[in-house]
Amino acid sequence: MTSAIVIVAEHAEGRIKPVTYEVIAFARKLQRHTSSSPISILLLADEVENPAQELADRCGLDVTAMRIPAMQSYNGELYVQVLAEFLADMHPAFVCTAHTSQGQDYAPALAVKLSAACITGVGDLIGQGKETAFARPTYGGKVIAHLQPTSPTAVITVQPGIHNAAAKPGNTKGNVTILTPSAQNRRSRSLGIKQADADTARIGDASVIVAAGRGIGEEDNLDNIRQLAALFAKSAVAGSRIVCDLGWLGYPCQVGVTGTTVSPQLYIACGISGAVQHVMGMQGSEFIVAINKDPSAAIFQVADIGIVEDLNAFIPEFIRVYNSEKGGQNG
Ligand SMILES: Cc1cc2nc3c(=O)[nH]c(=O)nc-3n(C[C@H](O)[C@H](O)[C@H](O)COP(=O)(O)OP(=O)(O)OC[C@H]3O[C@@H](n4cnc5c(N)ncnc54)[C@H](O)[C@@H]3O)c2cc1C
Structure with a gap:
């Protein structure tokens, strides 16, 4: 030994x-x-x-x-x-x-x-x-x-x-x-691995993750989340389990104990309450921004910056101001 x-x-x-x-x-x-x-x-x-x-x-x-x-x-x-x-x-x-x-x-x-x-x-x-x-x-x-x-x-x-x-x-x-060990598969063989959509598959490798929770209200509002993510290089869109259960995003996007554990440089949680099962999957992120209209939402306990706003008003306004000040270039 x-x-x-x-x-x-x-x-x-x-x-x-x-x-x-x-x-x-x-x-x-x-x-x-x-x-x-x-x-x-x-x-x-x-x-x-x-x-x-x-x-x-x-x-x-x-x-x-x-x-x-x-x-x-x-x-x-x-x-x-x-x-x-x-x-x-x-x-x-x-x-x-x-x-x-x-x-x-x-x-x-x-x-x-x-x-x-x-x-x-x-x-x-x-x-x-x-x-x-x-x-x-x-x-x-x-x-x-x-x-x-x-x-x-x-x-x-x-x-x-x-x-x-x-x-x-x-x-x-x-x-x-x-x-070169001698090895043979006797009971199963792999037929290959198929990647999920590029949009959703790479949350484990992304530097910036913009995550949507049920607070986005409806699937169409994912556009705001995607536009926010598009402001950053090496970014990905993710979601809470509820958003994936609703079919708004695929399960490869789910962050949490029953999804993927992520640790990007920046994690932006949008309309996510901060349930322990979600937080377990993102608390290792270097910097966490939370947008939630409820000032007592648990997500603010792990956030470095908390924004108490209606995200469907805040995010489009943020993108508008960002684009006008930065000329719309990737940050
Ligand atoms: C065994 C088990 C495993 C689980 N695994 C996971 C997991 O891996 N990942 C996971 O995410 N969950 C998991 N869950 C579910 C978890 O407990 C929560 O139910 C889930 O994370 C809640 O998702 P949410 O925050 O999107 O929704 P909600 O809890 O409904 O929160 C929505 C939030 O949005 C805010 N909001 C609403 N409207 C607006 C607005 N217009 N602007 C701003 N904010 C707004 C609300 O104030 C609220 O805080 C698991 C549960 C169990 C029991």
Whole structure:
């Protein structure tokens, strides 16, 4: 048994997903808490060279890249097979991955194969050394559970949007090792991954998110939200669950515990009450602006700027003034 920490990288279309860098920041924190050593990264893909090098250069950590020609897109069965075989010999203390749909898909099965604990949706760490525990929001964030693994290995999924993807310490570059394990999917094969509309799919990567709540009143008023979002580069439109349940936006746009967790530079909540299930998904945003006509709305408790206004009057006026002062250029 080693005290090593292993990170399983998430990637798409040949690029490392930003959430992987958040998991690396979490792993560095775990290393400090538990005095574990060292941290290394595993990457599974059919084409591994470019993403593996990107990781090693950017993080300064060693990367073991597993080339799996049979896996043109994510396949949970192959992940479990290849990771379990590799990690069974390595005996790491912690295997960390993102609490995304992928991580949630394979982490429990991997833990079973390794006879390991599986602690999912981890937000933070408490305690030091052997007393280190994993803090996980539960009951929609109303309480925080503290969990300690009792097995030598623990598989951990890390909640996105909480840990800042920190810069690497120093100028060191990691080494890349490429392996070609024999792996075959026996029970399922991936037919590919289809992206949702560009408008809605990328809220996890957006720098600015303009989110609509039921307070927008009706679907047609989404135009205001889209126009506001269009003022910013790298922006996306998102919504509360009610807005998605009503069919005004697709579910890939939903922010919250049962949607996506986001941490953009700027989050503008429009007509959103601030229910805990929504706030759990956006409270890691760097700067939060809330527009709500109710001055006692809970969303103002997490907002850096609160605007008590009717949004259907405020947003068009804001856009008009912005365009007249900035000449309508993207900010
Ligand atoms: C198990 C579970 C999981 C859930 N998961 C999620 C989740 O992932 N994401 C999520 O969002 N919700 C989730 N919910 C639902 C959540 O509890 C709330 O019901 C939901 O977030 C409320 O959406 P809202 O803020 O858009 O609507 P409302 O609560 O109806 O709030 C509308 C707000 O708009 C304001 N408003 C109205 N008109 C105007 C106007 N003209 N101008 C300005 N402000 C105005 C009102 O003052 C009010 O504050 C979940 C619930 C459960 C039970």
